[in-house]
Amino acid sequence: MTGISRRRFTQGVGAVAGIGVMGGFSRAVHGQGRPKVVVIGGGAGGATAARYLAKDSEGALDVTLIEPSKSYYTCFFSNLYIGGFRTLESIGHTYGKLASDYGVNVVHDWATGIDRDAKQVALAGGGRVPYDRLVVAPGIDLIYDSVPGYSLEASGHMPHAWKAGTQTALLKNKIMAMPEGGTYVMIAPPNPYRCPPGPYERVSMVAHQLKKTNPTAKIVILDPKETFSKQALFTEGWQKHYPGMVEWLPQSILGEIQSVDAASGEIVTDLDSFKADVANVIPAQKAGMIAESAGLTDDSGFCPIVPATLKSTMDEAIHVIGDACIAGDMPKSGFSANSQAKAAAMSIRADLLDARAFPPRFSNTCWSLIDTDDGVKVGARYEATEEKIAKTDGFISQTGEDAELRKATYEESIGWYEGIVADMFG
Amino acid sequence: MRGSSGRRRGIWRTLGPVFAVAWLASGGGAEARDALLEQGRKVFRQCQACHQVGLEAKHRVGPYLNDIYGRRAGTLEGYNYSKAMVAAGQAGLVWDEAGLSAYLEDPKKAVPGTRMNYRGLRHADDRRALVAFIRQYSPGAANIPEAPPTAPLVAPDEDPVVPDHVLAIPGDAAYGEYLSSECVTCHQADGADKGIPSITGWPAERFVTVMHAYKVKARDNEVMQLIATSLADDEIAALGAYFETVR
Numbered sequence: 001m002t003g004i005s006r007r008r009f010t011q012g013v014g015a016v017a018g019i020g021v022m023g024g025f026s027r028a029v030h031g032q033g034r035p036k037v038v039v040i041g042g043g044a045g046g047a048t049a050a051r052y053l054a055k056d057s058e059g060a061l062d063v064t065l066i067e068p069s070k071s072y073y074t075c076f077f078s079n080l081y082i083g084g085f086r087t088l089e090s091i092g093h094t095y096g097k098l099a100s101d102y103g104v105n106v107v108h109d110w111a112t113g114i115d116r117d118a119k120q121v122a123l124a125g126g127g128r129v130p131y132d133r134l135v136v137a138p139g140i141d142l143i144y145d146s147v148p149g150y151s152l153e154a155s156g157h158m159p160h161a162w163k164a165g166t167q168t169a170l171l172k173n174k175i176m177a178m179p180e181g182g183t184y185v186m187i188a189p190p191n192p193y194r195c196p197p198g199p200y201e202r203v204s205m206v207a208h209q210l211k212k213t214n215p216t217a218k219i220v221i222l223d224p225k226e227t228f229s230k231q232a233l234f235t236e237g238w239q240k241h242y243p244g245m246v247e248w249l250p251q252s253i254l255g256e257i258q259s260v261d262a263a264s265g266e267i268v269t270d271l272d273s274f275k276a277d278v279a280n281v282i283p284a285q286k287a288g289m290i291a292e293s294a295g296l297t298d299d300s301g302f303c304p305i306v307p308a309t310l311k312s313t314m315d316e317a318i319h320v321i322g323d324a325c326i327a328g329d330m331p332k333s334g335f336s337a338n339s340q341a342k343a344a345a346m347s348i349r350a351d352l353l354d355a356r357a358f359p360p361r362f363s364n365t366c367w368s369l370i371d372t373d374d375g376v377k378v379g380a381r382y383e384a385t386e387e388k389i390a391k392t393d394g395f396i397s398q399t400g401e402d403a404e405l406r407k408a409t410y411e412e413s414i415g416w417y418e419g420i421v422a423d424m425f426g
Numbered sequence: 427m428r429g430s431s432g433r434r435r436g437i438w439r440t441l442g443p444v445f446a447v448a449w450l451a452s453g454g455g456a457e458a459r460d461a462l463l464e465q466g467r468k469v470f471r472q473c474q475a476c477h478q479v480g481l482e483a484k485h486r487v488g489p490y491l492n493d494i495y496g497r498r499a500g501t502l503e504g505y506n507y508s509k510a511m512v513a514a515g516q517a518g519l520v521w522d523e524a525g526l527s528a529y530l531e532d533p534k535k536a537v538p539g540t541r542m543n544y545r546g547l548r549h550a551d552d553r554r555a556l557v558a559f560i561r562q563y564s565p566g567a568a569n570i571p572e573a574p575p576t577a578p579l580v581a582p583d584e585d586p587v588v589p590d591h592v593l594a595i596p597g598d599a600a601y602g603e604y605l606s607s608e609c610v611t612c613h614q615a616d617g618a619d620k621g622i623p624s625i626t627g628w629p630a631e632r633f634v635t636v637m638h639a640y641k642v643k644a645r646d647n648e649v650m651q652l653i654a655t656s657l658a659d660d661e662i663a664a665l666g667a668y669f670e671t672v673r
């Protein structure tokens with residue numbers, strides 16, 4: 001299959017269509033001639049891409065999704081679990097429908113390498129999966145040593161909880177077990193990182209939980225940045241709902257973080273040393289390892305792409321979507337990844353199946369919950385220019401909004417969650 | 427919005443989109459909400475012969491109406507329902523906006539065999555007000571995590587009139603299908619209404635009218651304003667043509 005030309009694909013597909021089996025996802029269309037599209041990573045980007053590729057090609061593409069986890073826990077709404085607004089089960093999703101309803105071959109394994117010359121993906125289990133087009137959507141990996149003293153092992157004591165699931169549960173358990181009047185310290189990440197408002201929504205949810213269970217506890221944010229997303233909204237919310245509980249220290253005050261010690265919970269900075277009863281360390285980030293090892297990243301640690309198609313600038317046969325790519329003005333969010341996945345899927349179908357291609361549409365909205373029924377949002381639209389995916393228009397919630405609007409905003413976010421997970425997993 | 431003739435599609439969902447959009451669109455207005463609840467309280471007088479609601483409410487001829495919102499029909503403990511009502515619940519009737527509205531409009535039609543002896547509440551305004559009133563006595567998203575949204579519905583004023591030449595633009599449904607992939611990041615493709623209104627199966631003209639209302643910012647949800655202003659008139663027509671076909 002590898003090395004076959006696009007022309008022959010088109011002929012193959014034409015023949016399949018000619019005998020009239022284009023109507024559904026039936027196994028009958030599993031002919032030999034179908035172009036193979038492989039997707040690495042079944043998150044917000046990858047699951048959406050796999051579903052749209054399979055759904056819209058109606059069986060004309062052979063779609064394989066490689067994802068090690070049987071259950072995907074969404075980072076989105078994982079903060080709400082910490083705040084007590086969701087259960088962990090309610091943010092877990094499986095890939096059953098992608099396989100049964102859309103005919104996606106779901107392979108639960110790690111991709112360990114991409115042989116770009118042979119157009120094959122190597123699996124940890126030993127197999128090799130050939131592709132004609134590859135979608136790389138592995139999300140982020142953490143640069144543990146960007147925080148001196150932090151490591152994979154240390155994350156068992158000082159959870160990052162920046163990938164959802166066991167890490168999130170660990171962090172919550174630690175917060176619930178915190179001594180009375182204890183201190184929760186977050187080391188926030190430097191730019192660029194996944195979910196710009198995420199750390200600050202998390203602080204809000206931790207504060208909400210502590211206000212109920214441990215009202216004399218304190219929260220300290222050690223931030224390597226000077227400003228952050230939705231800053232005015234969060235600061236206003238913390239003053240209103242959690243007065244005196246949250247302290248935010250930007251880099252200009254803090255200086256550098258010298259070291260963290262997982263055993264003692266001690267965090268030393270230029271300013272002072274902090275003793276954390278619970279430390280939540282969110283280090284710097286880069287594209288998922290597989291993208292780096294395949295040579296798809298640049299000096300930034302992320303993958304440059306062609307804005308309109310999400311094609312890697314390093315390899316015509318590969319599209320990189322979601323947190324792993326350099327998406328111009330788009331933030332690293334689940335909403336963005338979902339939006340990019342559809343543009344990439346359309347471009348792939350246009351190339352492999354001569355399907356109709358329309359101009360891609362990109363948008364993003366990020367909702368954050370500050371306290372019960374107090375939701376805020378920020379959103380924008382983007383357009384693919386020659387250089388980048390560029391912001392064209394946007395909005396943000398205002399400080400001082402009335403309670404009713406905030407409640408409506410929160411309820412809208414519940415609807416969005418239901419919508420996007422249905423759009424990812426069917 | 428008022429008096430718009432939503433085409434009937436299955437009893438439970440008949441009024442869902444109309445209502446749900448109405449409240450999201452409004453985005454606020456405590457006064458409008460108070461007025462709606464007051465109207466609902468008045469309409470409820472018709473129900474009081476048989477139903478109670480509130481702190482001391484008990485089952486009477488009909489079940490009490492506390493906790494009704496978001497529940498499957500025929501499932502409150504301690505009330506002896508008709509077979510028809512239990513069966514309707516098992517078949518999927520839920521007392522959400524759409525379910526309640528359809529039932530209140532014509533109980534015997536919505537649940538043939540119901541024991542509720544009531545001719546039906548003809549005016550959409552009255553139904554909307556009554557549902558908003560009853561809804562206050564059900565758990566809210568605030569105190570029950572993961573509960574469906576429970577904010578009362580507030581009707582916007584009439585949407586601005588869309589010029590005939592815009593309404594007359596023929597929609598390219600295939601293009602609309604492509605454009606719709608952006609809508610379904612938030613709206614459910616299968617038409618369910620889970621906090622963001624259902625937009626499937628709307629008459630195209632109504633879809634176009636609502637989108638234009640966002641476009642000129644007569645409706646005030648920022649996400650929708652952003653989407654609507656990014657769409658040309660023919661793109662809105664395409665979406666209308668597509669969503670009309672989705673049921």
Ligand SMILES: Cc1cc2nc3c(=O)[nH]c(=O)nc-3n(C[C@H](O)[C@H](O)[C@H](O)COP(=O)(O)OP(=O)(O)OC[C@H]3O[C@@H](n4cnc5c(N)ncnc54)[C@H](O)[C@@H]3O)c2cc1C
Pocket residue numbers: 040041042043044045046066067068069072074075076077078079109110111112137138139140161162163194195198199202288289290321322323324332333334335336337365366367
């Ligand atoms: C606390 C928090 C809150 C957030 N809240 C929001 C929010 O409210 N709204 C929002 O839009 N976004 C939010 N985000 C951001 C959002 O979660 C990410 O931007 C989004 O998940 C990115 O999607 P992705 O597909 O790029 O990566 P992911 O969703 O991380 O998916 C990557 C997948 O690839 C798999 N993978 C990795 N490497 C390999 C490999 N070698 N082989 C096979 N599979 C592999 C992983 O197992 C994973 O399932 C939040 C993030 C955090 C941390």
